[in-house]
Amino acid sequence: MLSLENLVVKYGNVEALHGIDMEVAEGEIVSVLGANGAGKSTTLMGISGLVKPASGSIVFEGTPIHTLPAHKIVEMGIAQVPEGRRVFGTLTVSENLRLGAFTSRDRNRDARTRDWIFSLFPILKERRRQLAGTLSGGEQQMLAIGRALMAHPRLLLLDEPSLGLAPLIIKAIFETIREINSSGVTVVLVEQNARAALRLAHRGYVLEVGKVVLADTAESLLANPEIHSAYLGHGA
Amino acid sequence: MDFFLQQLFNGLAVGGIYALVALGYTMVYGVMKLMNFAHGELFTMGAFLGLTLLGVFSFTEVLGPFGGIFVLILMVMGMVAIMGVLLERVAYRPLRNSPRLSAIVSALGASIFLQNAIMLMYGARFQVYPHGLLPNTPVSLFGVDIPLLRILLFLVSVFMMAGLYFFVQRTRIGTAIRAAAIDQDAARLMGINVDRVIQIVFIIGPALGAAAGVMVGIYYGQINFTMGWIFGLKAFTAAIIGGIGNIPGAMLGGLLLGVLETMGAAYISTAWKDAIAFGVLILILLVRPRGILGERVADKL
Numbered sequence: 452m453l454s455l456e457n458l459v460v461k462y463g464n465v466e467a468l469h470g471i472d473m474e475v476a477e478g479e480i481v482s483v484l485g486a487n488g489a490g491k492s493t494t495l496m497g498i499s500g501l502v503k504p505a506s507g508s509i510v511f512e513g514t515p516i517h518t519l520p521a522h523k524i525v526e527m528g529i530a531q532v533p534e535g536r537r538v539f540g541t542l543t544v545s546e547n548l549r550l551g552a553f554t555s556r557d558r559n560r561d562a563r564t565r566d567w568i569f570s571l572f573p574i575l576k577e578r579r580r581q582l583a584g585t586l587s588g589g590e591q592q593m594l595a596i597g598r599a600l601m602a603h604p605r606l607l608l609l610d611e612p613s614l615g616l617a618p619l620i621i622k623a624i625f626e627t628i629r630e631i632n633s634s635g636v637t638v639v640l641v642e643q644n645a646r647a648a649l650r651l652a653h654r655g656y657v658l659e660v661g662k663v664v665l666a667d668t669a670e671s672l673l674a675n676p677e678i679h680s681a682y683l684g685h686g687a
Numbered sequence: 688m689d690f691f692l693q694q695l696f697n698g699l700a701v702g703g704i705y706a707l708v709a710l711g712y713t714m715v716y717g718v719m720k721l722m723n724f725a726h727g728e729l730f731t732m733g734a735f736l737g738l739t740l741l742g743v744f745s746f747t748e749v750l751g752p753f754g755g756i757f758v759l760i761l762m763v764m765g766m767v768a769i770m771g772v773l774l775e776r777v778a779y780r781p782l783r784n785s786p787r788l789s790a791i792v793s794a795l796g797a798s799i800f801l802q803n804a805i806m807l808m809y810g811a812r813f814q815v816y817p818h819g820l821l822p823n824t825p826v827s828l829f830g831v832d833i834p835l836l837r838i839l840l841f842l843v844s845v846f847m848m849a850g851l852y853f854f855v856q857r858t859r860i861g862t863a864i865r866a867a868a869i870d871q872d873a874a875r876l877m878g879i880n881v882d883r884v885i886q887i888v889f890i891i892g893p894a895l896g897a898a899a900g901v902m903v904g905i906y907y908g909q910i911n912f913t914m915g916w917i918f919g920l921k922a923f924t925a926a927i928i929g930g931i932g933n934i935p936g937a938m939l940g941g942l943l944l945g946v947l948e949t950m951g952a953a954y955i956s957t958a959w960k961d962a963i964a965f966g967v968l969i970l971i972l973l974v975r976p977r978g979i980l981g982e983r984v985a986d987k988l
Contacts, residue, residue, distance in 0.1 A: 499876060525875075525878030526878055533873060537876075542862070542866065546865075551877060553859070553863060553877045553878045
């Protein structure tokens with residue numbers, strides 16, 4: 452469905468990604484792991500078109516998208532939940548969701564998607580008239596996911612959805628990601644919380660300073676002793 | 688009391704003009720975090736283009752006073768909107784990813800260029816708008832005689848502001864403008880074409896400014912190539928008083944500044960008019976640095 456080939460991204464003179472290869476098949480949850488600065492977010496930004504690759508290619512369902520502007524990529528069916536949620540704080544929850552459907556022309560389908568999102572996150576329905584900036588961190592994360600789903604994506608990119616949230620809320624959000632995936636949306640999940648991410652994912656990639664150092668099924672990665680010591684810690 | 692009400696309407700008429708110009712500053716700042724210093728010159732351009740069009744075609748004689756001025760203002764708005772889009776293309780878009788200081792210098796340069804262009808085209812002298820374009824009979828309101836022209840100007844600016852407010856709050860594109868003003872990258876992730884949003888802002892702002900330019904010509908009767916400087920400065924002040932980047936803030940700031948300035952001139956001294964305007968700016972910034980309506984909700988992380 453999505454394939455990155457030898458993707459190189461530079462910020463000024465600094466090369467952030469030194470040639471990343473990645474494959475995502477339809478229906479999968481693929482987890483991208485790695486330390487801070489490994490290039491996880493940059494990879495997602497590259498897919499979404501917010502940073503342009505210096506070389507390499509990104510092909511989505513047979514179409515090269517690395518030359519397209521970001522708003523066209525959303526139209527093609529790729530939505531992102533950015534790191535730090537980035538909800539529009541001075542707009543209401545409803546307005547945020549409506550913006551998620553900016554590229555959509557089908558109002559009936561939007562209404563159905565909104566009802567689905569409200570069933571995934573009932574609190575958003577309660578708070579739909581509130582300004583997004585007044586929501587708690589967990590609620591903002593739910594809104595950010597809901598907002599991305601409003602674009603009817605076939606591929607959903609999630610950047611650190613667990614960041615700064617309480618364990619119970621993280622659990623709920625990961626449960627919801629599974630539910631979203633089983634409704635037919637392919638998911639790429641960037642996470643620091645490696646254990647939780649691998650338990651959810653089918654396959655995983657491990658990045659280190661802008662390179663893929665490991666690619667395997669989630670089960671083998673969970674069992675891999677190197678991964679254990681580097682990303683999972685020794686407990687549990 | 689009669690005197691107070693008369694001055695109030697005087698202030699609202701002037702304040703409406705400030706507000707229209709202020710909207711151009713605040714909308715561009717909101718989306719691009721850039722002070723478009725050339726905006727005052729687009730306002731001047733509106734006044735002069737209005738005068739030129741009036742010389743070419745007698746709008747008010749053919750279409751009646753109201754219809755004629757309506758069509759005139761619409762035409763000028765359209766022409767200056769095109770100039771606004773060109774200005775963005777030439778002076779700002781190439782600097783989109785440059786340091787902010789470069790864009791500010793470019794804005795100042797565009798302002799000087801346009802001001803001189805207007806002077807070279809129209810001359811440095813005051814130009815006179817035709818007299819009596821709109822009826823100016825006194826109208827009795829709350830037992831006071833108010834010149835009809837002031838009421839008309841106020842109504843026209845209120846009407847335009849209401850239209851803009853509806854557009855920004857209720858339409859899809861308006862919501863996209865607000866989103867791009869909050870977070871451009873997040874707006875892109877929603878599928879919003881931010882370049883297009885910026886273009887729309889450079890259509891609306893200059894169009895409103897141009898309308899204000901024609902209104903000033905009709906109201907004061909004379910225009911000059913430097914008028915964009917002082918009106919621009921006042922409107923800029925109004926935008927900051929209301930909270931820069933905030934659309935209702937610019938409307939409120941403009942009206943407030945117009946009324947305060949007129950009251951100051953009427954009750955204290957005309958010579959102190961500008962000192963009062965900028966004194967108000969300093970006072971408000973001391974108490975509320977973000978302006979009256981600036982950023983009410985903080986974003987949580």
